[in-house]
Amino acid sequence: MDIKILNKTDLEWVLFIEDLCFGSRAWSREMLISHLGEFLGVGIKDLGYVLYKLAGDEIEIYRIAIHPIHQRQSKAKRLLEFLLNRERDKTFFLEVSSHNESAIGLYEACGFQKIHVRKHYYEDGSDALIYKKPPMDVLENFSFDIPS
Numbered sequence: 001m002d003i004k005i006l007n008k009t010d011l012e013w014v015l016f017i018e019d020l021c022f023g024s025r026a027w028s029r030e031m032l033i034s035h036l037g038e039f040l041g042v043g044i045k046d047l048g049y050v051l052y053k054l055a056g057d058e059i060e061i062y063r064i065a066i067h068p069i070h071q072r073q074s075k076a077k078r079l080l081e082f083l084l085n086r087e088r089d090k091t092f093f094l095e096v097s098s099h100n101e102s103a104i105g106l107y108e109a110c111g112f113q114k115i116h117v118r119k120h121y122y123e124d125g126s127d128a129l130i131y132k133k134p135p136m137d138v139l140e141n142f143s144f145d146i147p148s
């Protein structure tokens with residue numbers, strides 16, 4: 001999987017997937033362009049992306065989307081883990097609707113923990129769940145290979 005740091009040349013395919021994944025809630029071209037200076041992104045061309053903001057030692061994830069025909073193949077998990085590893089000293093935050101089972105499953109599979117609930121936050125009446133992932137423990141991915 002060829003994960004890249006997004007730049008303005010990625011705008012067209014990001015908009016295409018944005019539309020496929022979010023429909024009427026998709027971010028428009030104008031909105032994305034106006035935020036290009038503040039958002040950072042990682043993605044796999046034509047397949048999916050994560051958009052986030054970096055502020056000091058904190059990262060807030062705003063968007064994660066995988067093209068529908070490539071979903072449930074662990075692609076979002078690999079993309080998110082790539083970002084978590086790349087920014088391993090940062091604390092991550094995100095907000096998700098309590099109705100979004102796939103995203104909740106993804107975040108929990110990646111080690112995010114629910115820290116707060118905003119009741120009936122969204123227009124459809126769903127709650128906003130706030131998730132956090134602290135900086136990666138230096139030993140998190142470490143294992144001793146004990147010689148026999």
Ligand SMILES: CC(C)(COP(=O)(O)OP(=O)(O)OC[C@H]1O[C@@H](n2cnc3c(N)ncnc32)[C@H](O)[C@@H]1OP(=O)(O)O)[C@@H](O)C(=O)NCCC(=O)NCCS
Binds near residue numbers: 104106
């Ligand atoms: C959320 C989203 C990015 C997940 O992408 P994905 O590539 O299908 O996710 P993965 O295959 O990496 O799944 C990783 C884990 O997340 C969970 N998960 C993913 N989809 C799920 C679903 N439909 N139901 C329940 N759990 C799900 C599972 O734990 C899964 O691990 P498993 O497949 O080993 O069981 C994708 O569904 C999507 O683009 N949705 C529309 C956009 C959106 O709502 N984004 C989030 C808010 S910004």
